[in-house]
Every structure is written in C-alpha cells, then in structure tokens.
Amino acid sequence: xxxxxxxxxxxxxxxxxxxxxxxxxxxxxxxxxxxxxGLCLAATFTAYVLASISFDPLAELRGQxxxxxxxxxxxxxxxxxLDDPVPQRFLGWLAGVPHGDFxxxxxxxxxxxxxxxxxxxxxxxxxxxxxxxxxxxxxxxxWNALRDGRPSDRMSLFASLIILAVPVFVLGTVLKMLWLxxxxxxxxxxxxxxxxxxxxxxxxxxxxxGDRLRHLALPTLAIALPQAAFYSRYQRAAMLDVLxxxxxxxxxxxxxxxxxxxxxxxxRIALIPMVTLFAFTFGLHLTGGVFTERVFGWNGMGDWLLxxxxxxxxxxxxxxxLFIAVLVVLAGMLADGVLALLDPRIRRAGP
Amino acid sequence: MNxxxxxxxxxxxxxxxxxxxxxxxxxxSIVCGAALLLxxxxxxxxxxxxxxxxxxxxxxxxxxxPPGGEHWLGTSRLGEDLLAQCLQGLRKSLVIGLLxxxxxxxxxxxxxxxxxxxxxxxxxxxxxGVDMLxxxxxxxxxxxLSPLLRERSWLYMVLVLALxxxxxxxRVVRARTVALRQREFVTAAHHMGAPTLWIMRRHLLxxxxxxxxxxxxxxxxxxxxxxxxxxxxxxxxxxPDVSLxxxxxxxxxxxxxxxxxxxxxxxxxxxxVSAVGLLGEGLRRALEEGRGGSNED
Numbered sequence: 065x066x067x068x069x070x071x072x073x074x075x076x077x078x079x080x081x082x083x084x085x086x087x088x089x090x091x092x093x094x095x096x097x098x099x100x101x102g103l104c105l106a107a108t109f110t111a112y113v114l115a116s117i118s119f120d121p122l123a124e125l126r127g128q129x130x131x132x133x134x135x136x137x138x139x140x141x142x143x144x145x146l147d148d149p150v151p152q153r154f155l156g157w158l159a160g161v162p163h164g165d166f167x168x169x170x171x172x173x174x175x176x177x178x179x180x181x182x183x184x185x186x187x188x189x190x191x192x193x194x195x196x197x198x199x200x201x202x203x204x205x206x207w208n209a210l211r212d213g214r215p216s217d218r219m220s221l222f223a224s225l226i227i228l229a230v231p232v233f234v235l236g237t238v239l240k241m242l243w244l245x246x247x248x249x250x251x252x253x254x255x256x257x258x259x260x261x262x263x264x265x266x267x268x269x270x271x272x273x274g275d276r277l278r279h280l281a282l283p284t285l286a287i288a289l290p291q292a293a294f295y296s297r298y299q300r301a302a303m304l305d306v307l308x309x310x311x312x313x314x315x316x317x318x319x320x321x322x323x324x325x326x327x328x329x330x331x332r333i334a335l336i337p338m339v340t341l342f343a344f345t346f347g348l349h350l351t352g353g354v355f356t357e358r359v360f361g362w363n364g365m366g367d368w369l370l371x372x373x374x375x376x377x378x379x380x381x382x383x384x385x386l387f388i389a390v391l392v393v394l395a396g397m398l399a400d401g402v403l404a405l406l407d408p409r410i411r412r413a414g415p
Numbered sequence: 416m417n418x419x420x421x422x423x424x425x426x427x428x429x430x431x432x433x434x435x436x437x438x439x440x441x442x443x444s445i446v447c448g449a450a451l452l453l454x455x456x457x458x459x460x461x462x463x464x465x466x467x468x469x470x471x472x473x474x475x476x477x478x479x480x481p482p483g484g485e486h487w488l489g490t491s492r493l494g495e496d497l498l499a500q501c502l503q504g505l506r507k508s509l510v511i512g513l514l515x516x517x518x519x520x521x522x523x524x525x526x527x528x529x530x531x532x533x534x535x536x537x538x539x540x541x542x543x544g545v546d547m548l549x550x551x552x553x554x555x556x557x558x559x560l561s562p563l564l565r566e567r568s569w570l571y572m573v574l575v576l577a578l579x580x581x582x583x584x585x586r587v588v589r590a591r592t593v594a595l596r597q598r599e600f601v602t603a604a605h606h607m608g609a610p611t612l613w614i615m616r617r618h619l620l621x622x623x624x625x626x627x628x629x630x631x632x633x634x635x636x637x638x639x640x641x642x643x644x645x646x647x648x649x650x651x652x653x654x655p656d657v658s659l660x661x662x663x664x665x666x667x668x669x670x671x672x673x674x675x676x677x678x679x680x681x682x683x684x685x686x687x688v689s690a691v692g693l694l695g696e697g698l699r700r701a702l703e704e705g706r707g708g709s710n711e712d
Binding site: 106107110111119225226232234241344347348370373376381385388392 | 640693
C-alpha cells in the first residue's frame, strides 16, 4: 500500500478493482449495472419502509376539531392503502413506477406529473453546481499539491477548512448577506435571491436565459463551494502521492521535463482515486442540494422531500429516494466510464 | 512463539502510535485545534454557570438589542440573551458530536474488520449494506424518522445519526484489513490457532487505531453539522431544548435585518467545526510523517 494520504482514496481504490470470476468487459459492466440497480431498489425499499413505520398520515384527520366520523378516517386509510402490510404497499407502488405512475400524495394529487417538473429544476441546479465544484476542486487541489507548503497552499487549506465547517443552509444565507450590499449599490437586482425565474416576467430568447442565469448564480455557488473544498483536499493528497512516486521519477529519468512528466503522466494517475471518490460521495453531496433548494426557494426534489416529510407522505419520500438513487447509480456508471478512459488496465483486460 | 508474535505486533503498533504521539504536540494545527476545542468545551460547561443570564429567560424590555453592553452578543426577538443561548446550544452540539463520533467509529471498526478479515459472504453482505446506505443520505433517513423521534429523548437522534455515518470509514478499515490479513504475523497467529476475535483485537486493531482516531475526530464535525441540518428544518432537537442548529434556524429568518441573532450561533458552529477539522488534519499529517514515508502496510 502507498502512504496514508488520501485517507479515503485508499479504501476507494481497493474497491475499484472488482473481484469475482474473470469475464469480458461487457459482462463486467452488465454485472455492475445489475448490482447497482439492486442497490437502488433496496435503498428505495428501505426509505419506504422507514417512512411507513414513522409516518402517521391520519394524525391530522384524527386531531381535527370537531372530530370527523370514523367512516371518514377509514375511507382515507383505505385510499392510502394503510390496511395492507408495508411490503405489499411498496410492491403496489413499485408496480406503477415503470408506467410513470408514482402514486398519489396524501392530499390526492398525482405524484408523476409534479415529479418531472421538479426533476428538471433539481438537475439543472445540481448539475451546474457539481460541474463547477469538480473543475474548481480538481484545479485547486492540483495547484496546491504543486505548491506544497507554500503560503498559497496553506491559505487554501485554511479556506477549505472554514468552508467545510459552514453548513450549506448557512452558506446560502451568508451569500445573500454578502451580495445584498452589491444589489443595493447597483440599485437593481443584479442577482436574485430566490426562485428559478422572475415570476410574471415574460422574457424570451437571450433575456430569458439571462434571467435564469441571474437566478442560478448564487444557489450554484452555494452548492459548489463546499464540494469544491472537499474535492480539493483529496485531489491535493492524491497528487502529492503521485509526485513522490517512482514512475514519475522514471519519467524524469527518461528525459522528460518536470512539467511534461507531471502533466502527461502524473495528473492522469492522480485523477483516478478522485473518480471513485466522486462516485462514493455523490449521494452525500446531494443533501447539500436539498438545503440549497430550500434556502433559495427552488421548487425542486429537495424542497419536495422536506415537504413530503412534513406532510408525512411515504409516496413522496419513496419517489425522491428513487430519484436520488438513480442519480447515484448514474454517477457510478459515469465514474466507471471515466475510470476506463483514465486507467488502461481496466480498459484492456478487465480483471 | 505465540506470545512473541503478540509482543512484536503490539509493540509495533504502540511504537508507531508513540512516534506519532511524540510528533503531535509541536504541530501548530493540532495545538490550535485542541486549544480552541478545549476553550469551547470549557465555555460550554462552565459558561452557563457563570454567565448571569439564563438561556430561556425572556426580557421583554430588551428585545433585539444589538451586541455590546450588558448582552455581549445581543438579544433575540424574544429578548433572550444570545450568549447564554449559544453556550447552552454549544453544550448540546458538542455532546451530540462526541457521542455520534464514538458510536459510529466503533461501528465502522467492527464492520470493516469483520468484512476485511472474514471475507467471502460476510464481506459481500456487509459491503452490499454499506453501498446501499451510501445511496441513502443520512439526512434523509434521520428526517424521515423524525416523527417517531420527536416525542422521545434526543439520544435516539444520536443513535440514528451514528447509524448512518459510519460507512466511508468502514470501507477504509476494510481495505486496510484486507492488506494486513496477508502479512506474516497474521498468518502466523492464525496457524498457531489464535481465535478469530483475538486476531482481530490484538493483531489487527492496533494497526487501525491511528486511522480510527483521525476519523473519529472528523466524525465529530460531521455529526455537529448533521445535527444542525436536522434541527434547522425542525427534524432534530425540539424546543425548549436548544442546539446550535435550532439557534441558527431561529436567527436565519431575520438574517438580513438583525444579523447578530444569526451570526452569533453561526460563529460558534463554524469555529467549533473548523477547530475539529484542524485537529483532525494535524493528526493525519503527524501520522503520515510518523511513518516517514515507509511502505509499511
């Protein structure tokens, strides 16, 4: 094993080499896909069961004054299927999913219709934030590793410690506080603090895109900063590992300049543990998206999840969990593909 | 022979630990982090006893007083002294952080050791569970369970947070264990008939202690942040209890108009978590240098 740093990448790297009987590359990919789909279902099932145990959607009816007749409560219980055992309810819910039927909310609205709209909102927000975070994190991490121990390295270490100590919902509010004077100085709303578009405004073409971007900027930053700080720490450690390695010395010995050796041979290897790290922590970072949506008033999946929990609605929770699980699986598949690009051993043989 | 191996391995483990420990006190990040944490913990323990204001006492003649003067950090919308509230909240947050960290680190050590050393189906089952839990964000699970926990003690929340925060460490422990399992001293102990639990405890665990100490530190920060997130959305600590999370939540409503009610608890939260991070980072580097870059394990 190499040295301890980065602490998690070491574990992650060991996982990247899948065990089991040798098979072709396609077979391996299929097996991994099946494994991941199984995980998806298991995660959704767990969420559904926990939600069904924990939630009591009839509590509100029972608490009403004057109390509604028992028949009303029974009818509601019947409509929500509360008389069936939980696994049966889950299977009933799951059977609808392939047809785009995600069940009804407690108040009787179709989940499917709202799901797609909210999906789009969340994906737009989270995709922009994550892309920015990955680019920033990798760039800063590499730069810090090359400047190991110098003031710029120490500064960014300190900055990342602070950023990682700030909860996302605080970061969003702080960004608003910092930006407020700028908005006031400009006399107009340069960047907006809430919602996805300006309500009521009927922009078209470039104006519409500009309007969206001005809404997108602050929440994207709120999502990106903590992730970038997180990635930069691990990227720095991974790159330091590579800089001390024998193969880089060999590349120098065969006559490459330091810069060439680092760029051509070093960076690629230093990115490998990062790809697996990305796949593993993607789900954790999604929580940041949930908070950001709430702080900035975006009606996405995260906002819906919080609302579903407040309304004690198991169907919403299950739908959002499935969405999260699918995103995590997609991130995992993406990571597999990028790994194959970066690491010829995976591409050629397949273990 | 058996005792010889034991002595060597445990001495090796202790020796490395000691060499890291020798390097520890001088590092500025460790000193700063530990000093800050001690100061905060001291303030959290002693502060509420010494400070004249009570955290629930409402002074209706002094609502939303800015910082300075009688109330060092100002007062809230209901006229509660913010410093008293923050100290009380810090107390709860620190206790939650420590408990969750210890519980989740223990769990990850147990799962990682079992999966890494026993291998085969145990490994497969446990890692499958880990992978599944990695998909479910801990926040989601804790928030979903919040209606159940609302009426009960906050210790249940600690349990839930701990149950969903151990997975990454368990993976690293497993990877380390798989590497250690092939070393001669483990094979020797196994062939001399040492029971599995004994090997895990006396031969493998000492090698993992530094890693576990570091991760435990980092878990403290993660747990404090996790609790704050839950409480912020009303899924965590319930009134009249206060934690830093509930205080941030109360203050954030008026963050743009009366910023001190928001910034005071945020300041405590950020300083606490970054002190923990500083300490963890310092420990990690001390350990790396303690190994002197050798290719051991």
